[in-house]
Amino acid sequence: MRATVMFGAGDVRIEDVPDAAIVEPTDALIRVTRACICGSDLHPYHQMERSETGTRMGHEAIGVVEDIGADVQSLKPGDLVVMPFAYSDGTCEFCREGLPTACVHVGFFGNPGTDGAQAEAVRVPYADGTLFKLPVGEDDALMPSLLTLSDVMGTGRHAAVAAKVGPGKSVAVVGDGAVGLCGVIAARRLGAEQIIIMGRHDDRIALAREFGATDVVRERGEEAVERVRGLTGGFGVHSVLECVGYAQAMETAIGVARPGGAVGRVGVPQDETIPASLPAFFGNVTVGGGPAPVRAYVEELLPDVLEGRIEPGRVLDRTVGLDGVPDGYRAMDDREAIKVMVRP
Amino acid sequence: MRATVMFGAGDVRIEDVPDAAIVEPTDALIRVTRACICGSDLHPYHQMERSETGTRMGHEAIGVVEDIGADVQSLKPGDLVVMPFAYSDGTCEFCREGLPTACVHVGFFGNPGTDGAQAEAVRVPYADGTLFKLPVGEDDALMPSLLTLSDVMGTGRHAAVAAKVGPGKSVAVVGDGAVGLCGVIAARRLGAEQIIIMGRHDDRIALAREFGATDVVRERGEEAVERVRGLTGGFGVHSVLECVGYAQAMETAIGVARPGGAVGRVGVPQDETIPASLPAFFGNVTVGGGPAPVRAYVEELLPDVLEGRIEPGRVLDRTVGLDGVPDGYRAMDDREAIKVMVRP
Secondary structure, three states: OEEEEEEEOOEEEEEEOOOOOOOOOOOEEEEEEEEEOOHHHHHHHHHOOOOOOOEEOOOOEEEEEEEEOOOOOOOOOOOEEEEOOEEOOOOOHHHHOOOHHHOOOOEEOOOOOOOOOOEOEEEEOOHHHHOEEOOOOOOOOOHHHHHHHHOHHHHHHHHHHHOOOOOOOEEEEEOOOHHHHHHHHHHHHOOOOEEEEEOOOHHHHHHHHHHOOOEEEOOOHHHHHHHHHHHOOOOOEEEEEEOOOOHHHHHHHHHHEEEEEEEEEOOOOOOOOEOOHHHHHHOOOEEEEOOOOHHHHHHHHHHHHHOOOOOHHHHEEEEEEHHHHHHHHHHHHOOOOOEEEEEO | OEEEEEEEOOEEEEEEOOOOOOOOOOOEEEEEEEEEOOHHHHHHHHHOOOOOOOEEOOOOEEEEEEEEOOOOOOOOOOOEEEEOOEEOOOOOHHHHOOOHHHOOOOEEOOOOOOOOOOEOEEEEOOHHHHOEEOOOOOOOOOHHHHHHHHOHHHHHHHHHHHOOOOOOOEEEEEOOOHHHHHHHHHHHHOOOOEEEEEOOOHHHHHHHHHHOOOEEEOOOHHHHHHHHHHHOOOOOEEEEEEOOOOHHHHHHHHHHEEEEEEEEEOOOOOOOOEOOHHHHHHOOOEEEEOOOOHHHHHHHHHHHHHOOOOOHHHHEEEEEOHHHHHHHHHHHHOOOOOEEEEOO
16 A cells, blocks of 8 residues: 655655554554644654654544454444544543543554554554544545544644633633644633734634634744733733744743643643743643543534534645645645645 | 841841831731741752841741731731731732732742741731731640641642642652641642652651651652552552652652643742653643642631641741741751741
8 A cells, every 4th residue: 555654854755565454353444535744743854864664654534444353343344433643442541531642552653563644544553442433424525624633623622621721711822833723723612712823824823813813923932922911911811722842832831821820732842841940830830731632532522523613624724645745744844734634 | 126137058147137117008017926947948048149138037927916007907916817928919810819929919028128037026018918817826736737827738738739639539749848748738638548758758757657648659760750650550640749849859740640640849949941841741741839829728728727637737846946046947957857936
């Protein structure tokens, strides 16, 4: 089958690889109908060391179940499913507590030993726990929004939950990428009154406004902090969604948090330490978040997608076939596209 | 009047200073009946640069109101009051939200421009908001425990609240100083099932056990993390109370937290950054806490002290007069005493 393989920074190729196949009795095999390129795929795109064997790419998918292992109970061939970026058994104590990204059997698609989703097919471990059956056909018009339930919409929600967004709260979203934009949707959905998008790309900011952002801050660093304080009576916001992962973004996030506020971080941290320890401490600002338990959020978010109350699929502003994936990486890296959908 | 003044690292003296007096109409003047030396006083005791004028020391007190400004409503001369380490107006939005340490008029006793509590008397700004009237006489046997409501018991509670301690939870307390020991009391009071004290001083550990600690871990660093995991089914604890403030303590705290767990930090951070960003992120571990809103906790904790359900005053294991204060610093620094009470 054909799959996306990265061999080093900037070197993404579509290769012929061995067909995905059932290995464990708890596996399912899915034929990928939609996948996408993630902002986090750009980290290895910038800095991956050259590799002869390469790394399979992609961790977000919707697909049709083609085959199941002997122990799979809840799925059958022909089912259309959404595949979260992490697999999880669905039965361990962490899965039961709603944190499948800490499952005792957790694994992340695209890591060594797993298939990547930017491909014709994927072997899905712990299929019963991992996959969520969708009640629509494989070419439904809602496909882009449903696809975001595999990562960015759930991740935006996780940032909002970790930042303790609630009715009447003021919120800042650091980062106007796909996750930040989904964070705006999530914040509004949770009842936030004021939502400040912090970013500087006109097209993304326009979308953020349509999703519910009430204010825009284009500045960075100390200037941005001053601007947010100016918009919030001098004290900052109750909740900050840190959707970038760089130290400067976290420093800004802590800087714009109101005393007693919370920062929810979902951008994969690119540093060993969290900056601004003293401001966070003296402001009693909480820093939480991590890999989003998107599998646990699907049930909550799905009705809003199906009934059109939220449209996170609008962040997918370009569609390519498998052959177009390498250029999709380039387009995202050049900020030509917010997020690229793949139809293998 | 006589007051404690620090002139440099290790140089604590009792000096004659101008009498404390009412300055603002919202002030009260209290005659100090009990004060104490704080673990945080040891930071300047180790590293303060030499100063000709020196710094007034002490921020925890019980005293008798001697005089009040024209605008003070809720107090009268003769009232016995507990004085939290921070003053606050009691009326701003942060005070109303239960975070008086973020009061728009907040100040900390012993900082420049304020009196210190290791003295015969103290001018208390915003007396109505700051002071809490006690329903006992000034030499009541409960005085040590009541005195801890000015800082360490409220701070231990804050660590537990920030660490999301609740019924049935597993808890680790990093640090066996007075705050850590009060953290054990707070964790038990909030219903924790397992409380692991992490420290290595026999006397303190014995007290921690009496306060409700169920397990002891004397190791440090990676060994400590392994031991706590071994005591908790391999995963770590739900809640960690970080009561030290050094980077190694925070690294340990994050290391012993279970995925989805929370660290409540109340030790004043001695570093610019929070370590272990990646383990915290990948474990979805929350880091919260800061200067404890002890004024807001007095009402909650007082009945338990008055009715003898908690005895935080047992951390005060030595009593000195004002002249004994310099040796009290030495005794705490040498770990001869857990915490020293001062009777001016």
